[in-house]
Amino acid sequence: MIEISKVSKSYGETRVLDDVSLTIEVGGLTSIVGPNGAGKSTLLAVVSRLMKADRGAVSVGGLSVGEVGDDVLARRLSIMRQENHITARLSVRDLVGFGRFPYSKGRLTAEDERHIDEAIAFTDLEGFSDRFLDQLSGGQRQRAFFAMVLAQDTDYVLFDEPLNNLDVKHAVATMRLIRRMAHEFGKTVVLVVHDLNFASAYSDRIVAMRAGRVAAEGPPEAIIEEQVLEAVFDTPFSVREFNGKRIVDFYS
Structure with missing residues (x-):
């Protein structure tokens, strides 16, 4: 599990995370939702050690994020960041191969190649594996980065707003x-997402943040509820049932 204990983070005088404590159980998909500035992406950055907290502690699968070595952490936890900029002209297969670096250190083995093949097949990029990234559409490029994370084969996977700049299809x-x-690979996946309907339709658990704190957490039916959402986002919502899922409508 991921255990976050009394984590705080400030940028100058602005407190972005305010004494956050949260436990994310093993397995399934947990979505983190909340208004802009709630601290969602900062929390993921602290969990993945891309950013150091001012106070508090984080453990992933029993490993202390603040103390464990880079290679050890990279074999247990991976993250797909919001911004992915690659300046080198890489093929899809080259990019996906980067996911194996914690194991291979750049010298790919047969086992590494197997993971690369599986990740490319899973993301339906077999016909694009030799293409350069700048020859792909935005959605195809997103899948290539997704395949890189999958090839890393970690128990815990974080996604920071992976739906940005994607059309509905x-x-x-994604x-x-x-x-x-x-569910098929048995990963513990944590996702920051803005769209409440995507969170409702695909999540096993939802964590709602507001002003740097956890405001509510639970299964979708407990969070996608008018009073909870209005308290988190400070705006009125209408929630209805459709095909067994809760759908959020916004008042104009």
């Missing part, structure tokens, strides 16, 4: 892949 495809990763 590619956003749905959420399906992320849910399949959690």
